[in-house]
Amino acid sequence: GSGSKVIVVGAHRDSPGRDLSGRVCVIPAAIDNGAGTVTVMEMARVFAAKCKEFLNQNDYKVIFILFDSEELYLLGSEAYVASHSLSNVQYYLNFDCPSGYREDVAILSWVTDNKLSSATDDCSSRFALPMQKTFSNFCGYGCGDYVPFQRNGIPFAFPIDRDRFGGVCAGGLGGAGGVLHSPADNMGVVDVDKLAWGPKYGTCLLRNIIP
DSSP states (O other): OOOSEEEEEEEEOOOOOBOTTSOBOOOOOIIIIIIHHHHHHHHHHHHHHHOHHHHHHTTEEEEEEEESOGGGTSHHHHHHHHHSOOTTEEEEEEOSSOSOBTTEEEEEEEEOSHHHHHHHHHHHHHTTOOEEEEEOSSOSSOSSTTHHHHHTTOOEEEEEEEETTSOBTTTSBBTTTBOBTSTTOSGGGBOHHHHTHHHHHHHHHHHHHOO
16 A cells, blocks of 8 residues: 555564584574465455555555565664654554464464454454453563564564464474474464464454555
8 A cells, every 4th residue: 555554464484494403504494483474465456456445545555575684683673763754653463382282272362452452352353263362462472473562562463373272383393392583483383274364364454454
């Protein structure tokens, strides 16, 4: 869209990895954060194909962005916020491990204002998504690309997967029962049907908060 009001939708595309001996290595990063990356890409595809007129009619523009170096203390999102005006940004939507882990039972979503909260309720009902909503200005995961936006007073939503063991983001760090940041974070742990939860929720959320 070409409107004056802006929503930023982001995910990080980097991932650190270590093998079982602790050596740094290249990993597939299917859930963290391949899942978030493809969620943002699919949302961008849908909005580009279906929603340009809707955005323009409501004076909105959506910026879809993939950040580098989230795992290195948010360097990408910090650089974005430092070099772009946020005066017209209404919301930031952050997709980091939003869905797709084969053990997932729900999406846990932090939301920070009433409009995001109502939109989350509608989207979880509309798509029968297993949603666990937390209405709070504090996110339980303290190092994500939402932080530079939150620091500047931008309301945000942050959906993240929750598995049947109570863990988030593919069960946590590899070596402790989870697959995060390890070679085990590969397509073998991905459930494609559950992966679809992320784009469905994200696209519906966007549609609900505009205007």
